[in-house]
Amino acid sequence: MPQFLRSLPASCRRWVSRWLWLVVLGCFSFSLSITVSTTSLAKAHWPPSNLPPLVAQSQADVWTLVASARALYKEGNYRAALPLWQEAATIFAHQGDRLNQAMAWSNLSLTYQALGNWEGAATAVSNALAWLETPTASHPLEASRVLAQSLDVRGKLAFVRGQTEAALKDWQQSQQLYAQLGHDEGYVNSLLNQAQAYQVIGQYLQAEHTLAQVNTQIEQFGEISLKISAGRSLANVQRLLGELANAQETLFTLLKLPAIPDEDLATLYNDWGNLQAAIAQRAQELGKRNTKISTPAYEALSAYKQAIALTEQSTLTVLHLQAHINALNVLIRFQTELKETAPLEGFSALITTLDRLLASNSLPTNRDTVYGRINYAESLLQLAASLGENSQAFYHQAAELLGQAVWLAEEHLQDPRTLAYAKGRLGSLYLQTHQLNEARALIEQAILIAARVNAPDIGYRWQRQLGKLLEVQAKEAEKVEKFSEAEALREDAIVAYRAALDTLSTVRSDLLTVNSEVQFSFRDEVEPVYREFIELLLKTVDEHTDLGQTRLREALRSFDNLQLAEINNFLGCDSGQKIQLEQVNDPNAATIYAMILDESIAVILNLPSSNVLEPHIISRELSFPGSELTVDVMDAISDLRTHLEASSYTSTALIKAEGLYNSLIQPLENTLMGEESKQSHGLKEPENRQDSRLTLVFVLDGDLRNIPMAILNDSQEFLIDKYDIVLTPRIDLFEPQPLKTDLQLLLGGTSEQPAVTDLPNLGAIQFLESELFGIQEKYQNSEILLNESFTQQNIRQELDNGNFSAVHFKTHGEFSSDPEGTFILGYGERISGRDLGNLIQSGSIRDIKTIDLLALSACKSAQGDNRAVLGLTGIAVRAGARTVVSSLWTVKDSVNTQFMLHFYQELKQQGTTRAEAFRTAQLKLIETGAKPYEWAPFVLVGNWQ
Secondary structure, eight states: OOHHHHTSOHHHHHHHHHTHHHHHHOOOOOBOOSSSOOOBSSOSSOSOTTOOOSSOOOOSSHHHHHHHHHHHHHTTOHHHHHHHHHHHHHHHHHTTOHHHHHHHHHHHHHHHHHTTOHHHHHHHHHHHHHHHTSOOSSSHHHHHHHHHHHHHHHHHHHHHTTOHHHHHHHHHHHHHHHHHHTOHHHHHHHHHHHHHHHHHTTOHHHHHHHHHHHHHHHHHOOSHHHHHHHHHHHHHHHHHTTOHHHHHHHHHHHHTSSSOOHHHHHHHHHHHHHHHHHHHHHHHHTTOOHHHHHHHHHHHHHHHHHHHHHHTTSSOHHHHHHHHHHHHHHHHHTTTTTTTTSOTHHHHHHHHHHHHHHHSSOSOOSHHHHHHHHHHHHHHHHHHHHHGGGGHHHHHHHHHHHHHHHHIIIIISOOHHHHHHHHHHHHHHHHHTTOHHHHHHHHHHHHHHHHHTTOHHHHHHHHHHHHHHHHHHHHHHHHTTOHHHHHHHHHHHHHHHHHHHHHHHTSOHHHHHHOTTSOOOHHHHTHHHHHHHHHHHHHTOOTTSHHHHHHHHHHHHHHHHHHHHHHHHHHTSOOOOOOOGGGOOOTTEEEEEEEEOSSEEEEEEEOTTOSOEEEEEEESEEEOTTOOOEEEHHHHHHHHHHHHHOGGGHHHHHHHHHHHHHHHTGGGHHHHHHHHHHHTTTOOOOTTOSSOOOEEEEEEOGGGGGSOGGGOBOSSOBHHHHOEEEEOOSTTOOSOOOOOSSOOEEEEEOSOOOOOTTSOOOOOOTTHHHHHHHHHHHSOSOEEEEGGGOSHHHHHHHHHHSOOSEEEEEEEEEEOSSGGGOEEEETTEEEEHHHHHHHHHHHHHHTTOOBSEEEEEEEEEOTTOTTTHHHHHHHHHHHTBSEEEEESSOOOHHHHHHHHHHHHHHHTSTTOOHHHHHHHHHHHHHHTTOOHHHHTTEEEEEOOO
């Protein structure tokens, strides 16, 4: 039995067994119960009479057979291509043609991979390489070409199975063979594959270097079709790595080429539309203003219209369909932002055209057209959700499309991977319409099929849906006072969610983003799995029992994994193994976890002297001193952040900060005071600690990360008056070590700013020299890069040649949850967060050491971005820095400099921790009369010791 199927509840496994025969024979045609007359799924026109034969017939001429197999594979009909490649391999073997037999085996492996049959794929490519890797005197050039292609195939198989280093080795070998053969396209594709592999294993500099090689190679191509093919591949890899601006530049360069054939031009316009839609979606998720969303969204619509016009009379029927579906998706997803430029009437015209296209005989039946139906259904369901009561017809139409997708995947394509996705999506629709029995049937079938073909990137989705369904059934049982049944169903829901998270942990972030067949968003598809599971666990917790404590710890592990997944999604790779907080031995550190859930706020306290976790489940509705009104926590946080940044709203900000204190901290105060009393009466103090004051280590969720915890107050004292305070995402910790007092710093910055094309003039930094030279006076074994010397090239040279333990840069900059929106300014150049991290990582790798401290002075978080601290964390993880110090918003430069000089002065004191030095520097600002909006924005992220 597959591993992630074993994780299902026992009752679910029994139920799945009863339905096993349905997986073989087909799915039920269920009716969709809404408040209108019943509609049967997929009965009117399915199956159509004009479908081609299920399996292509063998041909006497083996090369006709090979041509047919290639054509079927290209159009996505993998099941039909499979027996043709098998027969071709057999015929070549009978003819004694070992070289072409190896070619057939390699293509057979690719076909098995497309169908999710990893064992068959591995056997086929091993057969090919067993002969190709032995020396042969006949046809050496042809043998090298087939060997290179087979190595590409084996590399792809290793990559999707998580064996990245093995894949990289194969692709490097195939690159060398293609270079010897003068095979430009193969050479470029091998480099693109390597770039993705380097990114996954965290070798960012090598990934960037490899992409630069690709770009140079493409410019040298003379044949336009080869230039377009390679350029499109480069843009796709850049998009997957999160480099949307670079992908945009690549495609724009291709679109400017002269005399592009209409078919290639249509494909480029469709790619351009997809890229612009991705840019609009990123802007929407970051909460940017409407024009930042509507401009790329409208550009996407224009590109799709161009692609539609170019394919109107061509044979590119699948592309014609995809462009229509893509245009509809953009219209629906961004309808609020596009209301002035794309009126709602556009929906009906596109829907009418799509219905006509799908009913015609011109479309092939392959994986692309099946996923086209699924994506069309997804768009209709989004439209239905936005229309409310007038949406019933769209639900029925979506059900019809999903029914068609199920039938085609099962009966014609015999494609279990596509079938698993289609059945699960149809089951999710039935869950949405509260047809629970039908939903459960389809969802459990989808889980079983996904397990059978080892498709965890599909399976976790439906395991999550099964957990949601079981929780709905538990609530139904509670309504009729069947409490024992409800408890059992809820336990099964926990098991299903646990299975979903276990499955999700096996799927690398690159696989989640690479799956172009399925519309994917981290916030829509991954994050909710963690949040729903945590909320479900906390509903069942009695903290006074062993089971309750076990589940609290499981909830914290899931919260930790969510933040790990979030940073990996930001970086586009695995950030590596970091030590977890419970492994940090600091008897003075109390950890406070605050999670914003759908129905509540969960605050969990973990004390250094106790293994017992203390949970507090708080209403999302917050109240404030002097007001009887309550406000949702998200609105309260947004208001507080806005008022904190404005000097004229200090009193209002303090009242709102008091309200947040009353909800998050006040319930914990008695416990914290008791813990501090224990610390001061007999507990051994660590050697690097001056007193027994507690350090509050905050692990915060979402918007809370944009609020400096130091500002919270009980109307008498700020939190910073009583405790050292640090923010950590848990995963950002390298093995904690006390900070050495003899830091060797690389200092740098610029107050002179030649124009940077995409940024306004941010003005001079008045106290740049005072700050940098002031720090150098305290740490004389330091180097400074000032003004025109502060460039990427000079930073790289200093880091390569020096032996620095800390980096301090004072320059304008911004950090954001958008990787492309995180940057600092060098002299006349923008240094991205990615590049900055790479520069620092490069220097530390050469010295086999970690940067103890990274300080970014005069920087700020992106306005309106509720996850901006993620950008700061991303720089730290990429750079390998134990601790990062920066500010959440811009403060007066004189105050900024005072803070930094105080901070570094305190760090020189023997036994002073980073957190103590940070707190003392803030208190000194307060003593000199600094206002809350001046002293509060500074944050210390990461290791506090």
